[in-house]
Amino acid sequence: LTRENMQRDDWKDLEFKEYNFCAKGQPAEGGHLHPLLKERVRQQLKMIFLQMGFEEMPTNNFVESSFWNFDALFQPQQHPARDSHDTFFLQAPSTTKQLPEDYVERVKEIHESGGYGSRGYAYEWKRDEANKNLLRTHTTAVSSRMLYLLAQNSFLPKRYFSIDRVFRNEAVDRTHLAEFHQIEGLVCDRGLTLGDLIGVLHDFFSRLGMENLRFKPAYNPYTEPSMEIFSYHEGFKKWVEIGNSGIFRPEMLRPMGLPEDVRVIAWGLSLERPTMILYGIDNIRDLFGHKVDL
Numbered sequence: 034l035t036r037e038n039m040q041r042d043d044w045k046d047l048e049f050k051e052y053n054f055c056a057k058g059q060p061a062e063g064g065h066l067h068p069l070l071k072e073r074v075r076q077q078l079k080m081i082f083l084q085m086g087f088e089e090m091p092t093n094n095f096v097e098s099s100f101w102n103f104d105a106l107f108q109p110q111q112h113p114a115r116d117s118h119d120t121f122f123l124q125a126p127s128t129t130k131q132l133p134e135d136y137v138e139r140v141k142e143i144h145e146s147g148g149y150g151s152r153g154y155a156y157e158w159k160r161d162e163a164n165k166n167l168l169r170t171h172t173t174a175v176s177s178r179m180l181y182l183l184a185q186n187s188f189l190p191k192r193y194f195s196i197d198r199v200f201r202n203e204a205v206d207r208t209h210l211a212e213f214h215q216i217e218g219l220v221c222d223r224g225l226t227l228g229d230l231i232g233v234l235h236d237f238f239s240r241l242g243m244e245n246l247r248f249k250p251a252y253n254p255y256t257e258p259s260m261e262i263f264s265y266h267e268g269f270k271k272w273v274e275i276g277n278s279g280i281f282r283p284e285m286l287r288p289m290g291l292p293e294d295v296r297v298i299a300w301g302l303s304l305e306r307p308t309m310i311l312y313g314i315d316n317i318r319d320l321f322g323h324k325v326d327l
């Protein structure tokens with residue numbers, strides 16, 4: 034039935050089948066409680082950090098330079114996470130302008146030939162690569178900015194946290210979208226050890242109702258040692274991975290100008306995973322409400 038034969042009235046002698054009032058409508062995609070649900074879990078986590086004496090980091094810049102997101106973290110320029118299959122690079126503005134030049138020089142040095150006891154990566158570090166703007170792939174980019182600032186004045190012990198959106202250029206599926214909220218905590222002080230990291234993890238996760246933790250050796254380019262964190266979930270009767278953690282490497286901290294005996298312990302988890310588990314949601318799309326047709 035076209036608009037023309039509607040206008041020409043010749044629809045009157047056409048045969049129509051009975052209208053089916055029982056036809057199913059379009060499926061109503063994902064519920065829309067999620068911003069409130071996630072916001073409630075986010076506020077609970079913020080309260081936990083504040084009660085533990087942590088200050089919130091300023092995370093209102095989704096756009097970051099590769100320098101702060103990768104190079105400052107001693108993540109080599111040929112690392113796979115840095116290619117456009119895993120990272121959203123910006124076309125405009127494609128490059129960052131202002132970087133602290135003296136610090137950039139020390140970062141170039143530590144990547145190319147090491148220093149402070151490190152061998153470095155022995156490759157030619159390129160400024161153009163560091164200048165590329167991207168959507169931050171982790172809130173650890175904000176942590177590196179905050180630690181650099183800490184080193185600019187006379188060092189004082191600090192506890193920082195952040196809970197904000199991060200972006201990964203990855204295939205989306207039922208439980209993974211191209212973005213999620215990362216939760217990150219860090220403690221910066223003289224002489225911190227792995228024991229302090231394990232202790233602060235027990236303190237933090239016990240406030241989320243997760244008591245018996247287990248730790249597994251892991252790898253991150255910017256932490257050594259690194260540990261995956263597991264907690265036994267009574268409901269599922271199995272060990273659930275609840276986050277990742279580690280001690281930031283000297284190759285990241287020393288070029289910033291932090292004193293040799295200063296250590297930084299840090300950990301991270303996502304906001305979506307706990308929200309899904311705490312509220313029994315099994316499709317991450319219900320949490321975001323994105324109409325992503327796969």
Ligand SMILES: COC[C@@H]1[C@H](c2ccc(C#Cc3ccccc3)cc2)[C@@H]2CN(C(=O)Nc3ccc(OC4CC4)cc3)C[C@@H](O)[C@@H](O)CN12
Nearest residue numbers: 215274275276277278279299300301302303306307310311
């Ligand atoms: C690309 O995906 C990364 C994300 C996200 C993640 C992983 C690592 C970090 C980090 C870090 C880090 C490490 C060292 C120094 C600084 C930051 C942050 C987020 C979660 C981290 N994970 C995660 O959140 N799991 C989780 C957390 C809480 C929880 O609570 C329930 C009530 C019981 C349940 C589950 C672990 C896995 O889900 C993992 O498969 C997915 N991970």
